Amino acid sequence: MPELPEVEVVRAGLEPAVTGATVRRVEVVEERSLRRHDGPSEDFVARLTGTRLAAPHRRGKFLWVPLADSDEVLAIHLGMSGQVLLRSPDHPRERLTRIVLDLDSPLGGDGRPGPLRVDFVDQRIFGSMAIAGLVPAADHPEQRIPSHVAHIARDPLDPLFDDRRFLDRLRRKQTTIKRALLDQTLVSGIGNIYADEALWAARIHYDQPTATLSRPRATTLLAEVRLVLGKALAEGGTSFDAQYVNVNGASGYFSHSLNAYGQQGLPCPRCGTPIVRETFMNRGSHFCPRCQRIR
DNA sequence: AAGTAATCCTGATCGC
């Protein structure tokens, strides 16, 4: 379940390998991985083949690689199970490889300029690649972002994230706090794991109505979101070494330092009360019934 | 209009 930190690790891992690289060949193994692409796979292949790539960007869980001298990008979403693997051309393919890009890269298979393979691997096919156009960002029109990312809010690690606007919108919403944290149009990059972790850290129950959450508690929550994302990013970043790296989301998880997610039955690290798991929004919510109460 | 449920997906795991 790649969330912001995992996707950022992928972006950072891709950067030296794809920036300035040229796409030599594109192979679509699984058409359904193009579900977000507006057109047939032949169109995807044609528009990508021969192009030069620029430095990758990210907003929340969305990742994109601009096509140089063009108004288009290669947009990537990892979904639930997507991975981007950098491989030497002769490296065996993973079984669940969905899309393959052959590049001439400044950082090729042997660490010097040369051929490099980018494998998009995805078990559940919730992830995708697509060619998308660029549109001005709503809040800063001088910034351009892919059209299908335009409705996504900035993430809390974005320097242009507007704390006050977030807190105001949060308070006005008629919903509960975990729904709000997972609402990518309100704040992006947070998924189920880091939502549970941030709520645990801020001692807030997942079903607390946002309208009744005091400003100081909401402010604390936002700070905890930043802390938990930043911590995961630091750990994910260290677990990743340069080339043939598994620029994979899953490897970046800091599972050893989870306090709530997946910890049902284990003692709360703060008070010792067993962590509870409840089903909410068709997913698991993990919390400490003593530390995290609706109030 | 806005909030929420349904939907897409398949490998791994579990129970019988």
Place this chain on the structure above:
DNA sequence: TGCGATCAGGATTACT
């Protein structure tokens, strides 16, 4: 041992 049922959940869609 084999097989069907269950589970995981991000983002989009389709409702209410």
